[in-house]
Amino acid sequence: MRRRIALxxxxxxxxxxxxxxxxxxxxxxxxxxxxxxxxANCASGAVANCGDIIYEPQSVEAPxxxxxxxxxxxxxxxxxxxxxxxxxxxxxxxxxxxWVFTARHATSTWExxxxxxxxxxxxxxxAQPGATKAHxxxxxxxxxxxxxxxxxxxxxxxxxxxxxxxxxxxxGGGTPPPTTPPPTNPPTTPPTNPPTxxxxxxxxxxxxxxAVGSVVTYGGASYRCRQAHTSLPGWEPPNVPALWERT
Amino acid sequence: xxxxxxxxxxxxxxGCGEPAAPVATTGFNDVDVMFLQMGLEQIKEGDQVAAxxxxxxxxSEIRALATELRDQWRAESGIMQRWLxxxxxxxxxxxxASAHAGHGDLHSLRPSDIAELRAARGADxxxxxxxxxxxxxxxxVATTRMESAGGAYPPAKSLAESMTAARKQQIRKMLVLVA
Numbered sequence: 001m002r003r004r005i006a007l008x009x010x011x012x013x014x015x016x017x018x019x020x021x022x023x024x025x026x027x028x029x030x031x032x033x034x035x036x037x038x039x040a041n042c043a044s045g046a047v048a049n050c051g052d053i054i055y056e057p058q059s060v061e062a063p064x065x066x067x068x069x070x071x072x073x074x075x076x077x078x079x080x081x082x083x084x085x086x087x088x089x090x091x092x093x094x095x096x097x098x099w100v101f102t103a104r105h106a107t108s109t110w111e112x113x114x115x116x117x118x119x120x121x122x123x124x125x126x127a128q129p130g131a132t133k134a135h136x137x138x139x140x141x142x143x144x145x146x147x148x149x150x151x152x153x154x155x156x157x158x159x160x161x162x163x164x165x166x167x168x169x170x171x172g173g174g175t176p177p178p179t180t181p182p183p184t185n186p187p188t189t190p191p192t193n194p195p196t197x198x199x200x201x202x203x204x205x206x207x208x209x210x211a212v213g214s215v216v217t218y219g220g221a222s223y224r225c226r227q228a229h230t231s232l233p234g235w236e237p238p239n240v241p242a243l244w245e246r247t
Numbered sequence: 248x249x250x251x252x253x254x255x256x257x258x259x260x261x262g263c264g265e266p267a268a269p270v271a272t273t274g275f276n277d278v279d280v281m282f283l284q285m286g287l288e289q290i291k292e293g294d295q296v297a298a299x300x301x302x303x304x305x306x307s308e309i310r311a312l313a314t315e316l317r318d319q320w321r322a323e324s325g326i327m328q329r330w331l332x333x334x335x336x337x338x339x340x341x342x343x344a345s346a347h348a349g350h351g352d353l354h355s356l357r358p359s360d361i362a363e364l365r366a367a368r369g370a371d372x373x374x375x376x377x378x379x380x381x382x383x384x385x386x387x388v389a390t391t392r393m394e395s396a397g398g399a400y401p402p403a404k405s406l407a408e409s410m411t412a413a414r415k416q417q418i419r420k421m422l423v424l425v426a
Contacts, residue, residue, distance in 0.1 A: 044422035
Protein backbone atom coordinates (compact mmCIF):
# COMPACT_ATOMS: atom_id res chain seq x y z
CA MET A 1 0.00 0.00 0.00
CA ARG A 2 2.69 2.34 1.04
CA ARG A 3 4.60 1.62 -2.13
CA ARG A 4 1.56 2.25 -4.25
CA ILE A 5 1.21 5.71 -2.78
CA ALA A 6 4.87 6.47 -2.85
CA LEU A 7 5.30 6.01 -6.56
CA UNK A 8 2.71 8.53 -7.69
CA UNK A 9 4.00 10.95 -5.12
CA UNK A 10 7.50 10.54 -6.40
CA UNK A 11 6.28 10.99 -9.93
CA UNK A 12 4.54 14.17 -8.94
CA UNK A 13 7.58 15.36 -7.07
CA UNK A 14 9.78 14.68 -10.06
CA UNK A 15 7.48 16.43 -12.47
CA UNK A 16 6.98 19.37 -10.17
CA UNK A 17 10.69 19.67 -9.56
CA UNK A 18 11.56 19.57 -13.22
CA UNK A 19 8.76 22.02 -13.84
CA UNK A 20 10.25 24.52 -11.42
CA UNK A 21 13.71 24.07 -12.75
CA UNK A 22 12.46 24.89 -16.19
CA UNK A 23 9.87 27.55 -15.55
CA UNK A 24 9.59 30.69 -13.53
CA UNK A 25 6.95 30.20 -10.86
CA UNK A 26 3.70 31.60 -12.15
CA UNK A 27 2.94 33.63 -9.08
CA UNK A 28 0.12 35.45 -10.67
CA UNK A 29 -2.22 37.91 -9.10
CA UNK A 30 -2.76 41.57 -9.88
CA UNK A 31 -1.62 45.08 -10.73
CA UNK A 32 -2.96 48.54 -11.51
CA UNK A 33 -3.87 48.92 -15.17
CA UNK A 34 -5.10 52.50 -15.12
CA UNK A 35 -3.68 54.97 -14.80
CA UNK A 36 -0.95 52.66 -16.07
CA UNK A 37 1.42 51.37 -13.41
CA UNK A 38 5.09 50.92 -14.22
CA UNK A 39 4.54 47.23 -14.94
CA ALA A 40 1.56 48.08 -17.17
CA ASN A 41 3.74 50.53 -19.09
CA CYS A 42 6.27 47.75 -19.55
CA ALA A 43 3.67 45.22 -20.71
CA SER A 44 2.03 47.69 -23.10
CA GLY A 45 5.36 48.50 -24.71
CA ALA A 46 5.20 52.16 -23.64
CA VAL A 47 8.52 51.61 -21.85
CA ALA A 48 11.16 49.37 -23.38
CA ASN A 49 13.77 47.05 -21.93
CA CYS A 50 11.88 46.06 -18.83
CA GLY A 51 12.87 42.40 -18.83
CA ASP A 52 10.53 39.59 -17.87
CA ILE A 53 7.96 41.79 -16.21
CA ILE A 54 6.36 42.29 -19.65
CA TYR A 55 5.03 38.74 -19.43
CA GLU A 56 3.73 38.96 -15.89
CA PRO A 57 2.91 42.46 -14.70
CA GLN A 58 0.66 40.74 -12.16
CA SER A 59 3.54 39.05 -10.37
CA VAL A 60 5.13 41.85 -8.36
CA GLU A 61 4.67 39.90 -5.15
CA ALA A 62 6.84 40.35 -2.08
CA PRO A 63 6.59 40.34 1.69
CA UNK A 64 4.35 43.03 3.10
CA UNK A 65 5.69 46.36 4.27
CA UNK A 66 8.08 47.41 1.51
CA UNK A 67 8.05 50.97 0.17
CA UNK A 68 9.71 49.99 -3.10
CA UNK A 69 8.00 49.64 -6.45
CA UNK A 70 9.16 46.02 -6.78
CA UNK A 71 8.37 45.21 -3.16
CA UNK A 72 12.06 44.83 -2.28
CA UNK A 73 14.57 42.22 -3.26
CA UNK A 74 16.10 42.03 -6.68
CA UNK A 75 13.29 40.56 -8.76
CA UNK A 76 11.81 43.12 -11.18
CA UNK A 77 14.24 45.73 -9.81
CA UNK A 78 13.76 47.65 -13.06
CA UNK A 79 10.54 48.96 -11.50
CA UNK A 80 12.56 50.89 -8.90
CA UNK A 81 14.65 52.63 -11.52
CA UNK A 82 13.54 56.26 -11.37
CA UNK A 83 16.07 57.05 -14.06
CA UNK A 84 13.98 55.14 -16.56
CA UNK A 85 11.74 57.36 -18.58
CA UNK A 86 8.39 56.40 -17.00
CA UNK A 87 5.54 58.29 -18.63
CA UNK A 88 3.46 60.16 -16.06
CA UNK A 89 -0.31 60.05 -16.52
CA UNK A 90 -2.00 63.46 -16.42
CA UNK A 91 -4.63 63.34 -13.74
CA UNK A 92 -6.76 65.66 -11.66
CA UNK A 93 -6.55 65.92 -7.90
CA UNK A 94 -8.84 62.93 -7.46
CA UNK A 95 -7.79 59.75 -9.22
CA UNK A 96 -9.48 56.39 -9.80
CA UNK A 97 -7.14 53.41 -9.79
CA UNK A 98 -8.27 50.24 -11.58
CA TRP A 99 -6.84 46.79 -10.91
CA VAL A 100 -6.48 43.73 -13.13
CA PHE A 101 -6.47 40.30 -11.47
CA THR A 102 -5.25 36.90 -12.45
CA ALA A 103 -6.21 35.46 -9.07
CA ARG A 104 -8.55 37.06 -6.60
CA HIS A 105 -7.09 36.57 -3.18
CA ALA A 106 -8.73 37.20 0.13
CA THR A 107 -7.71 40.76 0.88
CA SER A 108 -6.85 42.46 4.10
CA THR A 109 -6.15 46.01 2.90
CA TRP A 110 -5.34 48.22 -0.05
CA GLU A 111 -2.93 51.07 0.67
CA UNK A 112 -1.88 54.05 -1.43
CA UNK A 113 1.19 56.15 -0.69
CA UNK A 114 3.02 59.10 -2.11
CA UNK A 115 6.43 59.24 -0.50
CA UNK A 116 5.79 58.30 3.11
CA UNK A 117 2.32 59.78 3.16
CA UNK A 118 -0.50 57.26 3.33
CA UNK A 119 -3.16 58.80 1.09
CA UNK A 120 -5.80 56.15 1.59
CA UNK A 121 -6.37 52.69 2.95
CA UNK A 122 -9.30 50.34 2.40
CA UNK A 123 -10.00 47.39 4.65
CA UNK A 124 -11.72 44.50 2.87
CA UNK A 125 -11.72 42.31 5.95
CA UNK A 126 -10.67 39.18 4.12
CA ALA A 127 -13.12 39.46 1.21
CA GLN A 128 -12.11 38.48 -2.33
CA PRO A 129 -12.24 41.18 -4.99
CA GLY A 130 -15.04 40.98 -7.52
CA ALA A 131 -14.63 41.06 -11.29
CA THR A 132 -13.04 44.50 -11.06
CA LYS A 133 -11.66 46.71 -8.36
CA ALA A 134 -11.37 50.47 -8.40
CA HIS A 135 -10.50 52.99 -5.71
CA UNK A 136 -11.03 56.71 -6.05
CA UNK A 137 -8.59 58.72 -4.00
CA UNK A 138 -7.78 62.34 -3.31
CA UNK A 139 -4.18 63.30 -4.03
CA UNK A 140 -4.25 65.68 -1.05
CA UNK A 141 -1.76 68.51 -1.45
CA UNK A 142 0.46 66.64 -3.88
CA UNK A 143 0.88 68.29 -7.27
CA UNK A 144 3.08 67.85 -10.30
CA UNK A 145 5.05 64.75 -11.00
CA UNK A 146 4.70 62.12 -8.28
CA UNK A 147 5.16 58.41 -7.96
CA UNK A 148 2.34 56.70 -6.15
CA UNK A 149 2.87 53.31 -4.53
CA UNK A 150 -0.08 50.95 -4.12
CA UNK A 151 0.04 47.85 -1.94
CA UNK A 152 -2.50 45.05 -2.11
CA UNK A 153 -2.12 43.18 1.18
CA UNK A 154 -3.26 39.58 1.04
CA UNK A 155 -5.23 38.29 4.02
CA UNK A 156 -3.99 34.73 4.17
CA UNK A 157 -0.33 35.08 3.19
CA UNK A 158 2.59 37.20 4.36
CA UNK A 159 2.76 38.85 0.94
CA UNK A 160 1.52 41.91 -0.84
CA UNK A 161 1.37 42.94 -4.50
CA UNK A 162 3.03 46.21 -5.42
CA UNK A 163 2.25 48.70 -8.17
CA UNK A 164 3.85 52.09 -8.69
CA UNK A 165 2.01 54.64 -10.80
CA UNK A 166 3.69 57.77 -12.16
CA UNK A 167 1.34 60.71 -12.13
CA UNK A 168 1.33 64.30 -13.17
CA UNK A 169 -1.18 65.76 -10.77
CA UNK A 170 -2.76 68.93 -12.05
CA UNK A 171 -5.90 70.90 -11.50
CA GLY A 172 -8.34 70.26 -14.25
CA GLY A 173 -8.79 66.63 -15.01
CA GLY A 174 -7.93 66.22 -18.66
CA THR A 175 -5.70 69.26 -18.97
CA PRO A 176 -2.24 68.63 -20.34
CA PRO A 177 0.58 68.53 -17.84
CA PRO A 178 2.06 71.90 -16.93
CA THR A 179 5.05 72.71 -19.06
CA THR A 180 6.87 74.28 -16.17
CA PRO A 181 9.36 71.93 -14.64
CA PRO A 182 8.06 69.94 -11.74
CA PRO A 183 8.80 71.18 -8.24
CA THR A 184 12.44 71.33 -7.39
CA ASN A 185 12.20 68.42 -5.05
CA PRO A 186 13.02 65.68 -7.46
CA PRO A 187 10.07 63.44 -8.17
CA THR A 188 9.23 61.60 -5.04
CA THR A 189 11.52 58.70 -5.04
CA PRO A 190 9.81 55.92 -3.23
CA PRO A 191 12.14 55.65 -0.26
CA THR A 192 14.93 53.59 -1.53
CA ASN A 193 17.17 51.13 -0.09
CA PRO A 194 18.56 50.86 -3.52
CA PRO A 195 18.01 47.34 -4.67
CA THR A 196 21.16 45.39 -4.35
CA UNK A 197 22.68 46.20 -7.63
CA UNK A 198 22.87 43.26 -9.97
CA UNK A 199 26.25 41.77 -9.42
CA UNK A 200 28.22 41.75 -12.60
CA UNK A 201 30.34 39.06 -11.08
CA UNK A 202 30.86 37.20 -7.88
CA UNK A 203 29.13 34.08 -6.74
CA UNK A 204 25.90 33.06 -8.46
CA UNK A 205 22.78 33.86 -6.42
CA UNK A 206 19.07 33.31 -6.87
CA UNK A 207 16.64 36.20 -7.46
CA UNK A 208 19.32 38.27 -9.16
CA UNK A 209 19.18 39.89 -12.58
CA UNK A 210 22.04 38.94 -14.81
CA ALA A 211 22.88 40.71 -18.02
CA VAL A 212 24.35 39.02 -21.04
CA GLY A 213 28.07 38.68 -20.47
CA SER A 214 27.93 38.70 -16.66
CA VAL A 215 30.45 36.29 -15.25
CA VAL A 216 29.76 34.36 -12.06
CA THR A 217 31.35 31.53 -10.20
CA TYR A 218 29.45 28.49 -9.05
CA GLY A 219 30.82 25.29 -7.58
CA GLY A 220 34.34 26.41 -8.27
CA ALA A 221 33.74 26.96 -11.98
CA SER A 222 33.18 30.18 -13.83
CA TYR A 223 30.21 30.84 -16.12
CA ARG A 224 29.23 33.57 -18.57
CA CYS A 225 25.59 34.64 -18.94
CA ARG A 226 24.20 33.96 -22.43
CA GLN A 227 20.70 35.39 -21.95
CA ALA A 228 19.59 38.20 -19.66
CA HIS A 229 17.39 36.81 -16.89
CA THR A 230 16.50 36.97 -13.24
CA SER A 231 17.76 33.85 -11.55
CA LEU A 232 15.62 31.50 -9.54
CA PRO A 233 16.45 28.61 -7.25
CA GLY A 234 17.10 25.64 -9.50
CA TRP A 235 18.62 27.80 -12.22
CA GLU A 236 22.18 27.22 -10.99
CA PRO A 237 24.56 27.69 -13.92
CA PRO A 238 25.42 24.01 -14.44
CA ASN A 239 21.67 23.21 -14.62
CA VAL A 240 20.75 25.63 -17.36
CA PRO A 241 23.15 25.68 -20.26
CA ALA A 242 20.67 27.88 -22.11
CA LEU A 243 21.47 30.66 -19.67
CA TRP A 244 25.06 30.00 -18.65
CA GLU A 245 28.09 29.01 -20.62
CA ARG A 246 31.02 27.55 -18.76
CA THR A 247 34.19 29.55 -19.37
CA UNK B 248 3.41 28.62 -4.69
CA UNK B 249 1.62 26.00 -2.60
CA UNK B 250 -1.47 26.48 -4.59
CA UNK B 251 0.40 25.93 -7.78
CA UNK B 252 1.91 22.81 -6.27
CA UNK B 253 -1.47 21.54 -5.30
CA UNK B 254 -2.88 22.35 -8.69
CA UNK B 255 -0.01 20.64 -10.45
CA UNK B 256 -0.31 17.60 -8.23
CA UNK B 257 -3.98 17.31 -9.08
CA UNK B 258 -3.40 17.89 -12.75
CA UNK B 259 -0.59 15.44 -12.98
CA UNK B 260 -2.17 12.66 -10.96
CA UNK B 261 -5.65 13.16 -12.25
CA GLY B 262 -4.79 14.24 -15.76
CA CYS B 263 -3.00 11.03 -16.58
CA GLY B 264 -5.67 8.73 -15.26
CA GLU B 265 -3.17 6.10 -14.23
CA PRO B 266 -1.06 7.42 -11.42
CA ALA B 267 2.11 5.48 -11.91
CA ALA B 268 2.79 6.46 -15.52
CA PRO B 269 6.42 7.49 -15.62
CA VAL B 270 7.53 10.41 -17.75
CA ALA B 271 6.29 9.77 -21.24
CA THR B 272 9.01 8.92 -23.67
CA THR B 273 7.41 9.07 -27.06
CA GLY B 274 8.20 12.60 -28.07
CA PHE B 275 6.00 14.42 -25.61
CA ASN B 276 6.10 14.92 -21.87
CA ASP B 277 3.79 15.82 -19.00
CA VAL B 278 4.30 19.52 -19.55
CA ASP B 279 3.03 19.17 -23.12
CA VAL B 280 -0.07 17.38 -21.86
CA MET B 281 -0.61 19.93 -19.11
CA PHE B 282 -0.21 22.79 -21.57
CA LEU B 283 -2.82 21.34 -23.92
CA GLN B 284 -5.31 20.47 -21.20
CA MET B 285 -4.93 23.77 -19.37
CA GLY B 286 -4.86 25.68 -22.64
CA LEU B 287 -8.15 24.14 -23.80
CA GLU B 288 -9.76 24.88 -20.47
CA GLN B 289 -8.51 28.47 -20.56
CA ILE B 290 -9.87 28.95 -24.06
CA LYS B 291 -13.24 27.64 -22.96
CA GLU B 292 -13.30 29.95 -19.96
CA GLY B 293 -11.99 32.99 -21.80
CA ASP B 294 -14.42 32.53 -24.66
CA GLN B 295 -17.31 33.28 -22.30
CA VAL B 296 -15.92 36.78 -21.87
CA ALA B 297 -14.83 37.22 -25.48
CA ALA B 298 -18.24 36.12 -26.80
CA UNK B 299 -20.00 38.71 -24.65
CA UNK B 300 -17.46 41.39 -25.53
CA UNK B 301 -17.81 40.67 -29.24
CA UNK B 302 -21.54 41.31 -29.08
CA UNK B 303 -21.89 43.96 -26.43
CA UNK B 304 -18.80 46.15 -26.14
CA UNK B 305 -19.42 49.82 -26.85
CA UNK B 306 -15.96 50.43 -28.28
CA SER B 307 -15.47 48.94 -31.73
CA GLU B 308 -11.81 48.21 -30.92
CA ILE B 309 -12.92 45.85 -28.17
CA ARG B 310 -15.39 44.07 -30.42
CA ALA B 311 -12.71 43.64 -33.10
CA LEU B 312 -10.24 42.35 -30.58
CA ALA B 313 -12.74 39.84 -29.22
CA THR B 314 -13.44 38.58 -32.74
CA GLU B 315 -9.75 38.19 -33.46
CA LEU B 316 -9.20 36.36 -30.19
CA ARG B 317 -12.12 33.99 -30.77
CA ASP B 318 -10.92 33.16 -34.29
CA GLN B 319 -7.45 32.40 -33.02
CA TRP B 320 -8.76 30.36 -30.10
CA ARG B 321 -10.91 28.28 -32.44
CA ALA B 322 -7.92 27.41 -34.60
CA GLU B 323 -5.65 26.77 -31.66
CA SER B 324 -8.09 24.54 -29.81
CA GLY B 325 -8.63 22.38 -32.89
CA ILE B 326 -4.92 21.60 -33.03
CA MET B 327 -4.67 21.10 -29.29
CA GLN B 328 -7.54 18.62 -29.19
CA ARG B 329 -6.07 16.66 -32.07
CA TRP B 330 -2.78 16.14 -30.25
CA LEU B 331 -4.38 15.06 -27.00
CA UNK B 332 -6.65 12.62 -28.81
CA UNK B 333 -3.65 11.24 -30.68
CA UNK B 334 -1.82 10.72 -27.43
CA UNK B 335 -4.91 9.19 -25.81
CA UNK B 336 -4.94 11.73 -23.07
CA UNK B 337 -8.10 13.30 -21.63
CA UNK B 338 -9.01 16.62 -23.19
CA UNK B 339 -9.88 18.20 -19.87
CA UNK B 340 -7.98 18.44 -16.64
CA UNK B 341 -9.76 16.16 -14.18
CA UNK B 342 -13.05 17.70 -13.04
CA UNK B 343 -11.81 17.41 -9.48
CA ALA B 344 -9.43 20.23 -10.26
CA SER B 345 -12.45 22.52 -10.03
CA ALA B 346 -12.09 22.09 -6.29
CA HIS B 347 -9.28 24.58 -6.79
CA ALA B 348 -11.46 27.30 -8.22
CA GLY B 349 -9.96 30.69 -7.59
CA HIS B 350 -6.59 29.20 -6.79
CA GLY B 351 -4.66 30.38 -9.76
CA ASP B 352 -4.30 29.65 -13.36
CA LEU B 353 -7.41 27.58 -13.91
CA HIS B 354 -10.87 28.80 -13.05
CA SER B 355 -9.65 32.27 -12.22
CA LEU B 356 -12.73 33.49 -14.06
CA ARG B 357 -15.48 32.69 -11.61
CA PRO B 358 -19.16 32.38 -12.53
CA SER B 359 -19.73 35.51 -10.44
CA ASP B 360 -17.29 37.44 -12.67
CA ILE B 361 -19.21 36.43 -15.79
CA ALA B 362 -22.43 37.40 -14.04
CA GLU B 363 -21.00 40.83 -13.20
CA LEU B 364 -19.99 41.28 -16.81
CA ARG B 365 -23.45 40.30 -18.05
CA ALA B 366 -25.02 42.81 -15.68
CA ALA B 367 -22.71 45.68 -16.67
CA ARG B 368 -23.78 48.30 -19.22
CA GLY B 369 -22.08 50.83 -21.46
CA ALA B 370 -18.66 52.08 -20.39
CA ASP B 371 -18.87 49.90 -17.32
CA UNK B 372 -19.27 46.84 -19.53
CA UNK B 373 -16.21 47.80 -21.57
CA UNK B 374 -14.12 48.37 -18.48
CA UNK B 375 -15.18 45.06 -16.91
CA UNK B 376 -14.62 43.11 -20.13
CA UNK B 377 -11.13 44.51 -20.62
CA UNK B 378 -10.22 43.92 -17.03
CA UNK B 379 -11.38 40.29 -17.12
CA UNK B 380 -9.77 39.63 -20.50
CA UNK B 381 -6.46 41.15 -19.44
CA UNK B 382 -6.29 39.03 -16.31
CA UNK B 383 -7.29 35.95 -18.26
CA UNK B 384 -4.75 36.47 -21.04
CA UNK B 385 -1.99 36.92 -18.47
CA UNK B 386 -2.88 33.48 -17.14
CA UNK B 387 -2.88 32.09 -20.69
CA VAL B 388 0.61 33.51 -21.21
CA ALA B 389 1.83 31.87 -18.00
CA THR B 390 0.67 28.53 -19.42
CA THR B 391 2.14 28.99 -22.90
CA ARG B 392 5.45 30.11 -21.41
CA MET B 393 5.45 27.04 -19.20
CA GLU B 394 5.23 24.96 -22.39
CA SER B 395 8.02 26.91 -24.10
CA ALA B 396 10.27 26.30 -21.13
CA GLY B 397 9.36 22.74 -20.22
CA GLY B 398 7.57 21.05 -23.12
CA ALA B 399 9.17 18.38 -25.28
CA TYR B 400 6.99 18.08 -28.39
CA PRO B 401 8.37 20.57 -30.90
CA PRO B 402 5.07 21.37 -32.67
CA ALA B 403 3.43 22.04 -29.30
CA LYS B 404 6.30 24.28 -28.27
CA SER B 405 6.03 26.20 -31.48
CA LEU B 406 2.26 26.56 -31.06
CA ALA B 407 2.94 27.89 -27.56
CA GLU B 408 5.41 30.42 -28.95
CA SER B 409 2.92 31.76 -31.44
CA MET B 410 0.19 31.86 -28.80
CA THR B 411 2.46 33.82 -26.46
CA ALA B 412 3.23 36.30 -29.23
CA ALA B 413 -0.42 36.74 -30.21
CA ARG B 414 -1.61 37.17 -26.62
CA LYS B 415 1.21 39.62 -25.92
CA GLN B 416 0.01 41.83 -28.79
CA GLN B 417 -3.58 41.62 -27.60
CA ILE B 418 -2.52 42.52 -24.05
CA ARG B 419 -0.64 45.52 -25.40
CA LYS B 420 -3.68 46.73 -27.30
CA MET B 421 -5.93 46.31 -24.29
CA LEU B 422 -3.52 48.08 -21.95
CA VAL B 423 -3.53 51.02 -24.34
CA LEU B 424 -7.34 50.96 -24.36
CA VAL B 425 -7.61 50.99 -20.56
CA ALA B 426 -4.77 53.43 -19.87
